[in-house]
Amino acid sequence: MFETLTPQTPDKIIRLMQMFCDDARMGKIDLGVGVWKNAAGQTPVMAAVKDAERRLVETQDSKSYIGLAGDPAFLNAMCGLLLGPDADAGRIAAVGTPGGTGAVRQVLELVRLARPGCTVWISAPTWPNHPALIDTVGLQRRDYRYYDPATGAVDRKGMLADLGALQPGDVVLLHGCCHNPAGADLARTEWEALASVLAERGAVPFVDMAYQGFGAGLDQDAAGLRILAARLPEVLVAASCSKNFGLYRDRVGMAMALCADATARDTVQGTLAWLNRQNFAFPPDHGARVVQTILDDAALCDSWKTELEAMRLAMEANRRALADALRDATRSDRFGFLAAHQGMFSLLGLTPGQVARLRDDHGIYLVDDSRLNIAGLTEATIPVVAEAVAKVL
Known part of the structure; x- marks a missing residue:
């Protein structure tokens, strides 16, 4: 049966996740996988989710x-x-x-x-x-x-x-x-x-x-x-x-x-x-x-909305900070568009070769099309990323 199968092309984001895990370098930066991260680089469980789960554990009487x-x-x-x-x-x-x-x-x-x-x-x-x-x-x-x-x-x-x-x-x-x-x-x-x-x-x-x-x-x-x-x-x-x-x-x-x-x-x-x-x-x-x-639930919903808004504002701040850092590092406004975008992602406009150099020389992981996860940045890594981008241009 299985001798008729041919290898499937790996998903490039899943492949990037594995490459990052296999990288033993200290200070490597994951900007490829689309997950929210806080200032400490962690993906915590939201407070409203924790509270809702506690209620379910206490009140749910069937898994039918x-x-x-x-x-x-x-x-x-x-x-x-x-x-x-x-x-x-x-x-x-x-x-x-x-x-x-x-x-x-x-x-x-x-x-x-x-x-x-x-x-x-x-x-x-x-x-x-x-x-x-x-x-x-x-x-x-x-x-x-x-x-x-x-x-x-x-x-x-x-x-x-x-x-x-x-x-x-x-x-x-x-x-x-x-x-x-x-x-x-x-x-x-x-x-x-x-x-x-x-x-x-x-x-x-x-x-x-x-x-x-x-x-x-x-x-x-x-x-x-x-x-x-x-x-x-x-x-x-x-x-x-x-x-x-x-x-x-x-x-x-x-x-x-x-x-x-x-x-x-x-x-x-x-x-x-x-x-x-x-x-x-x-x-x-x-x-x-x-x-x-x-x-x-009104109280839980308010808690969730407050935390979600904080996440949104943190990404906005990351965008502005990265645009400013790239302006300083490259002495140009070529990345100014980042501040006007919304959400977790933007395309930096780098070539696959430049993305590979970011990964190989600087331990910074982006998808090959130069998609950047804004939520993966922190105050400490933004200048590092900006300097590395300037070096590969």
């Missing part, structure tokens, strides 16, 4: 199955977080998934069943697992222009021009906020222009919301999604709680579809539950119940 869609209270709480208090529940089909990646996969499986011949459009660049998952599911894909490396901003004209070629039923994969890897986000006017193009072309947006709260704030980060939900009959969403709740290893996600009417909603809900059954059956519950407990 809940249902193929997962916990309804979790799904309702997440829909409110994403769409706001005025969301039309009659349009929403949703299921729990193992993390945001599981959510992306389940949405793509839904697309494959509904529109097997459609094209899924992805931004250039995008998260490396997006094209991999699309290819694995067996859907066609096509790039649209998104990021202009010359300006460090969104290529609005290029994006809208490319999406002018959309066909009815095509799917456009969008980063809800904190674009990974570019860090450059759409402005409100760009979301509105995008909604108009999608409506005119009869295409369906698929919003990957992995970093809500890490950009401009919880509601601000969901503004683009809410514009699409208000103006379009169908919207697909994959949401993750890995980053904003710090539940990386607990794998908490949700796949959601906004439908044109209640009849379509019932069909989609049943299909999503069926897809869960064919894949992993019942989604994980512990982390989902933690999220639901936090969102439905």
Whole structure:
């Protein structure tokens, strides 16, 4: 059997994690893997998560199955977080998934069943697992222009021009906020222009919301999604709680579809539950119940929002400090765009060779495309990184 297998290409981020672990040098710096780190370089459990888990331990009296869609209270709480208090529940089909990646996969499986011949459009660049998952599911894909490396901003004209070629039923994969890897986000006017193009072309947006709260704030980060939900009959969403709740290893996600009417909603809900059954059956519950407990309790929710805001502000401060340090080290403003980006990531614009020199000569680990995890920086490492970048230029 196994003699027919051929080696798979390793995921570049997973490979980078292993390279960092194998590096015995003191003072090595991990800016590749997308996890939040505090000033001490640690990824702590959020206080509200600890409190919610204590409550679960004390009150939960069963570990029996809940249902193929997962916990309804979790799904309702997440829909409110994403769409706001005025969301039309009659349009929403949703299921729990193992993390945001599981959510992306389940949405793509839904697309494959509904529109097997459609094209899924992805931004250039995008998260490396997006094209991999699309290819694995067996859907066609096509790039649209998104990021202009010359300006460090969104290529609005290029994006809208490319999406002018959309066909009815095509799917456009969008980063809800904190674009990974570019860090450059759409402005409100760009979301509105995008909604108009999608409506005119009869295409369906698929919003990957992995970093809500890490950009401009919880509601601000969901503004683009809410514009699409208000103006379009169908919207697909994959949401993750890995980053904003710090539940990386607990794998908490949700796949959601906004439908044109209640009849379509019932069909989609049943299909999503069926897809869960064919894949992993019942989604994980512990982390989902933690999220639901936090969102439905005013005191815990306030605690979580306060800590999340502190994380967001720390990343903003890291951005400004790195931009300033790079300006001093390179005697230029070529990296000034970093301060205007949002979220955990930005592209430095280095060549693969320069990224390799950062790793080999300085023990600084970035993804080959020069994606930098802003949350991995500390006050102590920012000047070190800036000097190293100046040396490899």
